[in-house]
Amino acid sequence: MSRGLVIAAPSSGAGKTTVTLGLLRALRRAGVAVRGAKSGPDYIDPRFHEAATGVPCGNLDAWAMRPERLRALAGGAGLLIVEGAMGLFDGAPPDGAGSAAELAKVLGAPVVLVVDAGRMAGSVAALVAGFAGFDKGLRVAGVILNRVGSERHEAMLRRALAPLGLPVLGAVRRDAGLAHPSRHLGLVQAEERQDLEAFLDRAADAMAELDLAALDALAAELTPGAAPLPRPPAQRIAVARDAAFAFAYPHLLDGWRAAGAEVRLFSPLADEPAPAADLIYLPGGYPELHAGRLAGAGRFLQSLRNATEGTEIHGECGGYMVLGDGLVDADGQRHAMAGLLRLETSFASRRLHLGYREVTAEAGPFAGPWAAHEFHYATTLSERGNPLLTARDAEGTALPAMGLREGRVQGSFAHLIEPR
Numbered sequence: 001m002s003r004g005l006v007i008a009a010p011s012s013g014a015g016k017t018t019v020t021l022g023l024l025r026a027l028r029r030a031g032v033a034v035r036g037a038k039s040g041p042d043y044i045d046p047r048f049h050e051a052a053t054g055v056p057c058g059n060l061d062a063w064a065m066r067p068e069r070l071r072a073l074a075g076g077a078g079l080l081i082v083e084g085a086m087g088l089f090d091g092a093p094p095d096g097a098g099s100a101a102e103l104a105k106v107l108g109a110p111v112v113l114v115v116d117a118g119r120m121a122g123s124v125a126a127l128v129a130g131f132a133g134f135d136k137g138l139r140v141a142g143v144i145l146n147r148v149g150s151e152r153h154e155a156m157l158r159r160a161l162a163p164l165g166l167p168v169l170g171a172v173r174r175d176a177g178l179a180h181p182s183r184h185l186g187l188v189q190a191e192e193r194q195d196l197e198a199f200l201d202r203a204a205d206a207m208a209e210l211d212l213a214a215l216d217a218l219a220a221e222l223t224p225g226a227a228p229l230p231r232p233p234a235q236r237i238a239v240a241r242d243a244a245f246a247f248a249y250p251h252l253l254d255g256w257r258a259a260g261a262e263v264r265l266f267s268p269l270a271d272e273p274a275p276a277a278d279l280i281y282l283p284g285g286y287p288e289l290h291a292g293r294l295a296g297a298g299r300f301l302q303s304l305r306n307a308t309e310g311t312e313i314h315g316e317c318g319g320y321m322v323l324g325d326g327l328v329d330a331d332g333q334r335h336a337m338a339g340l341l342r343l344e345t346s347f348a349s350r351r352l353h354l355g356y357r358e359v360t361a362e363a364g365p366f367a368g369p370w371a372a373h374e375f376h377y378a379t380t381l382s383e384r385g386n387p388l389l390t391a392r393d394a395e396g397t398a399l400p401a402m403g404l405r406e407g408r409v410q411g412s413f414a415h416l417i418e419p420r
Helices: 016-029 045-053 067-074 100-107 123-133 151-164 196-207 212-218 250-258 287-295 298-307 318-323
Strands: 002-008 034-039 058-060 078-083 111-116 140-148 168-173 236-240 262-266 279-282 312-316 326-328 334-336 342-346 353-361 368-376 379-384 389-393 398-402 404-406 409-412 415-419
Touching: 002 016, 002 100, 016 034, 016 045, 016 078, 016 196, 016 212, 034 045, 045 196, 058 067, 058 250, 067 100, 078 100, 100 111, 111 123, 123 140, 123 151, 140 151, 140 212, 151 168, 168 196, 250 262, 279 318, 287 298, 287 318, 287 326, 287 334, 312 318, 318 342, 318 409, 342 404, 353 398
Parallel strands: 002 078, 002 111, 034 058, 034 078, 111 140, 140 168, 236 262, 236 279, 279 312, 312 409, 326 342
Antiparallel strands: 326 334, 342 379, 353 368, 353 389, 368 415, 389 398, 404 409
């Protein structure tokens, strides 16, 4: 039986990631078979979940994935704790599709609301009452008070919440040591934190004051589901995997393996050549932080050039930039890349591109319609060649064509999530 609950908050910045990580580690310490999942297209938080539990963590995206797919991915043994994205009811425009609330209803999971109570007292009751009663089809089952200043402050908050009848699972004290360093709109990657284990243990210590048994008891049996495996884009797939190419969705790689494809990982930052394959897949990541090393990775870059005669090559976001002619880093220095697409990109002048996309490729290993996501700060200085994708945003508005395809080499800034 699969049981689960969703950890959500009224808004971003309430501390739900830290609370979720602390709960995952604390429950594991207590001997609970626990695993994590992340709502939405986030690549970074799932790696922290894995570090906290020792169990693989994937994404559950209620905008991009059909309900049966979500239920199938959520299935498994033990307790599933899903970390929401943004605020509980925040999703894609125009109507909030894909929110943590929508995901919770698809899974049949109750919600535990994390409230940043650092600057409120009695007002906490109005806030919680509003979120608990806003959607009658959603069950808000409990509250965790975060960034509480003192025992007196906690007592005031509890008195205000008592008439609502919702369990208060505990209060987490304000602690500057539980802050995460961040980059762009997300955290730094888990493997970049040298103090990761100490941080997770500190977060778990902070959650030890919560009623973990009561939280476990709130979890509900999840609605079961089954979905067909995704069709692999090739039989043998070489996937770049290191700090510069960390943004590959586990549900795709795992699905391709389960469907019979051979998936081999390699590290461009270690100057490993791409292994023999039918498809070389360069996911997104932070190539701009490692542009000098990538430009000097001669064996890796030459392996891409050598592969173009008989192998498909696909790059997403960071991988797309590496397939181009050059990448300008934040300091204004240009680094020569693989030179397989007529593309020049720059981080010297940054501009945010963010949102869900409906994209369609007419040819190549990912031909057909896909749900996708775009999130990057790169500026395109020049882009010449055959476009790869037609695109629309989450509201159905047509966007300019995305990406490039030249021969067997293709790429775009779109992160592909799920075939439509």
